[in-house]
Amino acid sequence: MSSESPRILIVGAGLGGLTLAQVLRKYSIPFTIYERDASPQSRLGWSLTLSTIISPLLAAVPQEDKPPLSDIAVTHTFGKTGSEGMILMNAYTGKVFAKDVTKPGGHLRVSRAALRDWLSIGVDIQWDKRVVEWNTTEDGGVEVVLSDGTRERGSALVGADGVQSHIRSSLLAKAGITTNPLSWLPYKLYACARDLPPAKYKPIYEVNPTAVGSFGDNLLFFGVINRAAPDLSTAEYLWFTSWPDLGAGGRPDFMERQHSKSFEEMMAEVKEKVKDTVEPLRGLVFDTSKENGEEIVPIFLRQVKLDAIPEGPVTLLGDAAHAMSIFKGEGGNHAMLSGIELGELIGKAYSVASLPAGTPPPLPALFKEYEAKMLARTRVAIESSAKATEWMHASIGEWETRDVAALADRGRST
Numbered sequence: 001m002s003s004e005s006p007r008i009l010i011v012g013a014g015l016g017g018l019t020l021a022q023v024l025r026k027y028s029i030p031f032t033i034y035e036r037d038a039s040p041q042s043r044l045g046w047s048l049t050l051s052t053i054i055s056p057l058l059a060a061v062p063q064e065d066k067p068p069l070s071d072i073a074v075t076h077t078f079g080k081t082g083s084e085g086m087i088l089m090n091a092y093t094g095k096v097f098a099k100d101v102t103k104p105g106g107h108l109r110v111s112r113a114a115l116r117d118w119l120s121i122g123v124d125i126q127w128d129k130r131v132v133e134w135n136t137t138e139d140g141g142v143e144v145v146l147s148d149g150t151r152e153r154g155s156a157l158v159g160a161d162g163v164q165s166h167i168r169s170s171l172l173a174k175a176g177i178t179t180n181p182l183s184w185l186p187y188k189l190y191a192c193a194r195d196l197p198p199a200k201y202k203p204i205y206e207v208n209p210t211a212v213g214s215f216g217d218n219l220l221f222f223g224v225i226n227r228a229a230p231d232l233s234t235a236e237y238l239w240f241t242s243w244p245d246l247g248a249g250g251r252p253d254f255m256e257r258q259h260s261k262s263f264e265e266m267m268a269e270v271k272e273k274v275k276d277t278v279e280p281l282r283g284l285v286f287d288t289s290k291e292n293g294e295e296i297v298p299i300f301l302r303q304v305k306l307d308a309i310p311e312g313p314v315t316l317l318g319d320a321a322h323a324m325s326i327f328k329g330e331g332g333n334h335a336m337l338s339g340i341e342l343g344e345l346i347g348k349a350y351s352v353a354s355l356p357a358g359t360p361p362p363l364p365a366l367f368k369e370y371e372a373k374m375l376a377r378t379r380v381a382i383e384s385s386a387k388a389t390e391w392m393h394a395s396i397g398e399w400e401t402r403d404v405a406a407l408a409d410r411g412r413s414t
């Protein structure tokens with residue numbers, strides 16, 4: 001590498017940080033990526049839908065050392081492609097609203113753990129390294145402090161550290177910005193991942209191989225596959241339920257109160273909501289048992305709306321910069337796109353091939369260019385994800401009047 005090559009410090013080996021790392025690697029730009037988790041096994045995570053990101057990801061990320069993306073599809077072990085659309089139905093009667101619903105721009109349901117592994121190929125992740133502090137240095141770069149007390153220097157810092165981003169809050173605080181860009185949407189969500197034997201998972205799989213979505217009276221109730229054992233002896237399914245919680249959802253102590261609930265308290269709330277729903281979804285909740293080691297997890301619908309990012313050698317990407325409601329399934333797609341856009345800008349300016357063309361723009365100037373585009377793109381997605389959340393939690397009467405199949409088709413063709 002040329003002596004003019006910058007070293008980029010990336011905080012967070014989630015979907016956004018890893019995508020950035022892959023693109024920098026393609027251009028041979030030096031980087032270090034810190035991850036607070038102890039190992040890839042610390043967080044297996046659930047499945048997610050890749051859509052608009054599929055083509056940009058395949059174009060931007062080196063493929064030679066990776067298996068085809070379809071290998072990480074949730075239904076790969078069943079000999080399917082993961083592009084199977086979901087089914088949407090009335091939660092109380094089972095009446096089908098729409099079949100084979102796929103997302104516009106591509107549709108691939110993947111295991112999150114497998115996607116993280118795929119994005120980690122060829123990337124040297126610094127596991128168990130939590131960044132606790134950072135400061136700018138006299139030469140215009142950045143120094144990070146890790147939780148073990150060590151300090152490391154780089155030319156610039158990218159906070160890809162998720163919705164609760166420490167880099168974001170410290171960056172705004174250092175710039176004297178007191179407005180908190182993080183807000184909550186007023187909904188209550190619970191989820192639980194369960195390992196099921198064939199007798200339990202097959203009835204759900206037979207309704208739809210990737211996702212069974214149902215809607216009740218201001219109630220959303222989904223059963224989705226996360227992964228299956230290679231011999232299909234078990235499959236991990238996730239149930240998740242959500243409903244508007246207008247009184248409590250927006251209160252500042254909402255997260256704390258939700259986290260302090262016992263398994264039994266959360267189970268009682270969910271059972272009350274889904275007691276009149278049809279099988280096989282109802283049983284997915286009703287059979288949940290603490291004795292089997294199953295845990296119910298409260299999830300929070302958080303949004304991050306930034307008007308601007310303070311100028312300098314520090315920027316943000318992914319949920320740290322633009323977290324959005326999960327109900328359009330776009331947050332991860334946007335996190336990876338931000339990783340690609342930032343990586344391409346840095347790579348094209350600073351790769352060995354570009355440097356002879358002249359002095360590249362300083363990193364803070366490249367960051368401004370990236371941020372303007374990224375914030376404009378994701379502001380639209382944050383708003384439309386919030387609208388979709390409201391739309392999905394309609395009354396059952398409203399659902400019955402909707403032509404969901406036509407809406408899904410229209411979505412596919414736009």
Ligand SMILES: Cc1cc2nc3c(=O)[nH]c(=O)nc-3n(C[C@H](O)[C@H](O)[C@H](O)COP(=O)(O)OP(=O)(O)OC[C@H]3O[C@@H](n4cnc5c(N)ncnc54)[C@H](O)[C@@H]3O)c2cc1C
Pocket residue numbers: 011012013014015016017034035036037046047048049050129130131132160161162163166299317318319320326328329330331332333334335
């Ligand atoms: C239930 C659910 C379903 C979803 N479904 C979809 C979907 O279908 N499609 C979709 O596109 N999106 C979906 N999303 C959203 C998607 O998961 C997020 O938008 C995406 O994970 C954001 O990626 P990220 O890299 O910005 O952050 P994260 O994935 O949160 O990664 C941040 C990383 O930073 C690490 N970290 C944090 N702080 C530090 C620190 N101080 N030092 C070092 N490391 C640190 C964390 O450990 C983590 O690994 C869903 C989300 C949920 C909750």
